[in-house]
Amino acid sequence: MQTMNKPKKIVIIGGVAAGASCAARLRRLDETAQITILERGKYVSYANCGLPYHIGGVIADRSDLILTKPEKFSAWFNIDVKVSSEVMSIDRTNKRVLVKGSDGEHLEDYDKLVIATGARAYTPKTEGDDNVKVRHLWTMSDMDDILSMLAKNASPKVTIVGGGFIGLETAENLRHRGVEVTLVQRSAHVLPVFDAEMAIPLADELKGMGVNVIFGRVVKKYEDADGGVVAVLDDGERIFSNIVISSTGIKPNSGIALEAGIECSKDGFIKVDEHMRTSDPDIYAAGDVVEIDEPLFNSKTHIPLAGPANKQGRIVADNIAGIDSVYKGTYGASVLKLGKYTAASVGMTEKRLKSSGKKYLKIYTHPSSSASYYPGAARMDIKLIFSEDGAIYGAQIIGEKGVDKRIDTIAQAMYNGLKADTLGKLELSYAPPFSSAKDPVNYLGYIASNVLTGKSTPVYADEIPENALVLDVREPPEVANGKIANSVNIPLGQLRKRLNELDKNRLIVASCQVGLRGYIAERILKQNGFNAANLSGGYLTWKALNSK
Secondary structure (H helix, E strand, O other): OOOOOOOOEEEEEOOOHHHHHHHHHHHHHOOOOEEEEEOOOOOOOEOHHHHHHHHOOOOOOHHHHEOOOHHHHHHHHOOEEEOOOEEEEEEOOOOEEEEEEOOEEEEEEOOEEEEOOOEEEOOOOOEOOOOOOEEOOOOHHHHHHHHHHHHOOOOOEEEEEOOOHHHHHHHHHHHHOOOEEEEEEOOOOOOOOOOHHHHHHHHHHHHHHOOEEEEOOOEEEEEEEOOEEEEEEOOOOEEEEOEEEEOOOEEEOOHHHHHOOOOEOOOOOEEOOOOOEOOOOOEEEOOOOEEEEEOOOOEEEOOOOHHHHHHHHHHHHHHHOOOOOOOOOOOOOEEEEEOOEEEEEEEOOHHHHHHOOOOOEEEEEOOEOOOOOOOOOOEEEEEEEEOOOOEEEEEEEEEOOOHHHHHHHHHHHHHOOOEHHHHHHOOOOOOOOOOOOOOHHHHHHHHHHHHHOOOOOEEOOOOOOOOOEEEEOOOHHHHHOOOOOOOEEOOHHHOHHHHHHOOOOOOEEEEOOOOHHHHHHHHHHHOOOOOEEEEOOHHHHHHHHOOO
16 A cells, blocks of 8 residues: 555656646646656657648648657656556556556556547558558657658659648648649548538638648549559549558557547447546546547547647646646637648637537628738637527638637637627727727627627528518629629618619528628618518628639
8 A cells, every 4th residue: 555655656658749748737736746648759848730741841840849859858857767668458446557668568567547549540441551551640659750751753653542630731831832632532621620601711722722622532442553542432543652640530549548448439439527537546648649629519538639638638647646636628710831731720610510400500701811901810700609599609711811710719718608789798909900999899799799699680691582682782892703693782871762663572682792891781671661681791601602
């Protein structure tokens, strides 16, 4: 039995985001604890999110990706870091793990165990996927192998399968190197944390970079070829490349937990409580390997992001050290750079809400990143999704500037349980180079408030009622550059004088460029006895939806 003066021995399996964060925090809290990190790879605490950027040369020095070396961990934190040390099994009864290292196998005892084994890149079983030229980009070794293979070809060609974060970042960075890139995406749009209409500019940007983007196709098999590999698609198209980088998803590295009888989800993610404790009270888990709470609907999910992993590692350390610390779940705030665009999202997509049968409202707006009169102001496209009582379900933003701070503001509103209309009341910093006096987030709150209180009735570009009259209140020169079919143009400044031209027995959907003038027109119409609504997001949203 452990005595009070005996230092606790904490063994951490995995030394990247969650594991390294846990170890460093634990040492800061407990100078006497014996802490050991067991990492099966060659590196600890490295920036795997930066791998595509080194491939593209944006991060020139490979060593910049290695945040902390084992020697530094030892010197700064007095932590025993053992790399190339794979844990083969967990003996919960005797509280020890079997470790296989370069010098053979040995047993490592623990008082508390932390499983931070992360996840691995996963490809649905495909004929020929064992070809050495079909790769993933998940670890430092993966990156090194890809760079080595690229160097063997004077004009390399790469096929990327999957249009998520890693697939898109890798595509852009390969184009930086001048590599010919084809991207194959199963669905009709890239970036699954976005809805289809919001992701359209990203596909356009990829194509503008010279990426050959193929939607709605899957790879049926890979065939070896001289100097490369051929991806055979389900429609019979054959794509030759020197390398295929598969970026189609992840699976948790939870095998040792499952074998030890630790409770896991049906998908293999380790189940933990709010303290990050597993079904074994002496074993904790954190990072990409765990199942976590999705606070919106009190459900479970898994979100492989570095931010949550680091926070979870810190919470594990607190609890081991005797500090009551809880993890409240993840809303999935994320951001991506692609060419000139920043794309960010948080919470649920409309697609997910529909599939789960949830009721929701949505609004679109297209504000400027800064004061519109300030040089360099850029348009943002924003979608906000919320419940009929105002609970924020999610948001998606794409633009060239100011996107990240707006999504972060909405994410914090969600975390603190604020309603959509409350966004209009937030006090946000203002100066012309950075925002307008009414920040885009405030505007979202104003629009949401109008919808929730019935002052505005939103109609969506893909759901305009068949018998409705679309009233375009833009100026004629704007209309000349594009209009909704069969719409009627009465400029906003003339509307009050021309109300007699409109039918009070017909739904009138007011439309402008982005939605503001449409709302003003809607208010004029409603207060004059008309059945009116506003086209959410205006012509710009309609154009995006109808350009697919």
